[in-house]
Amino acid sequence: MEEKVKQEEKGQNLVADSEQGVLEGTETSKKSRGKRRGWLILLAVLASLAVILFALYQIPAIHDRVYFYVTSARSKIFYFFKPPAQSEIEISDETSMSEQIGATLTAFVPTATPLPTPEPTQEQNETQAAVSPTATAAPTAIPPAVQLEGIVQEYQRFNSCGPTNLALALRYWGWVGDQMDVEQVVKPRLEDRNVTPSEMLTYVQEQTELDAVLRLGGEVDLLKRLVAGGYPVLIERGYVNRDDGWMGHYGVVDGYDDAQGAVHIPDTFNGYIWIKYDELQKVWDEFSGYYLVIFPPAEREIVLGLLGPDADPAYNLDRAVEKFRQRAETVDRSEQYFAYYSLGELLVMKKQYADAAEAFDQAFSVYNWLPVDDRPWRMLWYQVGPYEAYYYTGRYKQVISLTYKTITDTPQPALPETFLWSGRANVALGNIDTAIFDFQRALQWHPGWQPAVDELTALGVELDP
Numbered sequence: 001m002e003e004k005v006k007q008e009e010k011g012q013n014l015v016a017d018s019e020q021g022v023l024e025g026t027e028t029s030k031k032s033r034g035k036r037r038g039w040l041i042l043l044a045v046l047a048s049l050a051v052i053l054f055a056l057y058q059i060p061a062i063h064d065r066v067y068f069y070v071t072s073a074r075s076k077i078f079y080f081f082k083p084p085a086q087s088e089i090e091i092s093d094e095t096s097m098s099e100q101i102g103a104t105l106t107a108f109v110p111t112a113t114p115l116p117t118p119e120p121t122q123e124q125n126e127t128q129a130a131v132s133p134t135a136t137a138a139p140t141a142i143p144p145a146v147q148l149e150g151i152v153q154e155y156q157r158f159n160s161c162g163p164t165n166l167a168l169a170l171r172y173w174g175w176v177g178d179q180m181d182v183e184q185v186v187k188p189r190l191e192d193r194n195v196t197p198s199e200m201l202t203y204v205q206e207q208t209e210l211d212a213v214l215r216l217g218g219e220v221d222l223l224k225r226l227v228a229g230g231y232p233v234l235i236e237r238g239y240v241n242r243d244d245g246w247m248g249h250y251g252v253v254d255g256y257d258d259a260q261g262a263v264h265i266p267d268t269f270n271g272y273i274w275i276k277y278d279e280l281q282k283v284w285d286e287f288s289g290y291y292l293v294i295f296p297p298a299e300r301e302i303v304l305g306l307l308g309p310d311a312d313p314a315y316n317l318d319r320a321v322e323k324f325r326q327r328a329e330t331v332d333r334s335e336q337y338f339a340y341y342s343l344g345e346l347l348v349m350k351k352q353y354a355d356a357a358e359a360f361d362q363a364f365s366v367y368n369w370l371p372v373d374d375r376p377w378r379m380l381w382y383q384v385g386p387y388e389a390y391y392y393t394g395r396y397k398q399v400i401s402l403t404y405k406t407i408t409d410t411p412q413p414a415l416p417e418t419f420l421w422s423g424r425a426n427v428a429l430g431n432i433d434t435a436i437f438d439f440q441r442a443l444q445w446h447p448g449w450q451p452a453v454d455e456l457t458a459l460g461v462e463l464d465p
Helices: 002-057 060-081 099-108 122-131 161-172 179-186 197-207 220-228 277-285 297-311 313-330 333-349 353-369 385-391 396-408 416-428 432-445 450-458
Strands: 145-147 211-215 233-241 245-253 255-257 262-267 271-276 291-295
Touching: 145 220, 161 179, 161 197, 161 233, 161 245, 161 291, 179 197, 197 211, 197 291, 211 297, 220 233, 220 255, 220 277, 220 291, 220 297, 233 277, 245 262, 262 277, 271 277, 277 333, 291 297, 297 313, 313 333, 333 353, 333 385, 353 385, 385 396, 385 416, 396 416, 416 432, 416 450, 432 450
Parallel strands: none
Antiparallel strands: 145 255, 211 291, 233 245, 233 291, 255 262, 262 271
């Protein structure tokens, strides 16, 4: 009997344990389902936030600000581990050409620009005299201070100082648009790091009802004369950012003041600023003194009259060459890099490629001498004359070396001109597959860019319509 009772108690205990297990299992299952539900809610919230953030990112003002900070942070990390200025520019010994290469180059090098005399010729003087009756002569006494009205400062989008400054200058003459209108034509992708003065000249003449002239070797006295005549001047200059070092930057000069000894610029990065005459001339010379003057077509002769002898493009180029040749020989060594580089760029424009290549060799020799923190390693983003000079003197490996350094020294190689010249050099070396890749990369960063399209077409590559 006692044993039977024990068995019943044991059975009851087993049932109780089983029920307890079921209860505990049910509780565990509830907790597990609760955790899963919590994770699902969290994922739903995160997905919703992602959708909201994506939608906000499409708003131009937010997109530009976020893109700037994200790109800047990525660049700082990249440059911390791979400082571009620490590596030197190798100057190859490809200085001689075989007769076969020399003959080939002679066949396709563009015709050189004729060399005019350094001073205005009698014909130029007669032309100027003929223009004078219909043109407004330059003021005999330039006012000590002028401030043009009508240019309102606007802050630029990322990598967009060229389009923004061009928009400022165009709006002065009644053009309706903004920097994004210019970007769509001259740099369809925001990442593209540079717009050249020639591209801006083409935009004015082909996309607007205005006209423009582009000249070199500009000086402060000329700026004052043009501004006093009512014409703002768009210039390209060097600019040092304390965090990022040296870079190129555009600006519109819309005023000057002799009492301050400075010009006024509604800067697209720093707001309204004044720059001392001497400082402006120094950083302006870092870009060969490029300047663009925009005007209504009916006022072309007035502007040419204000330019004087520099109205003649050939004379202007020759004068600029001599200016920078002398500058390269006389300035302090710390400034020789820019002087030789500008000289090389100008000689490329004259199609004097051998002399240009020699000037660039000198520039890069000085570059390697400069303290690391003072090296303007971004220069090939803006002016690609060395590629052209070395290419047309048969120094293809030098072109490849320079383009490779330029591309690998930046976390985002949005440099279509660099890929274009790399491709051309690879074609010359017989590396056709690599060249095709280069030209396609150029189009990646500048969709529809005609020079890259032409190169691919010449290689028989069919492009998507």
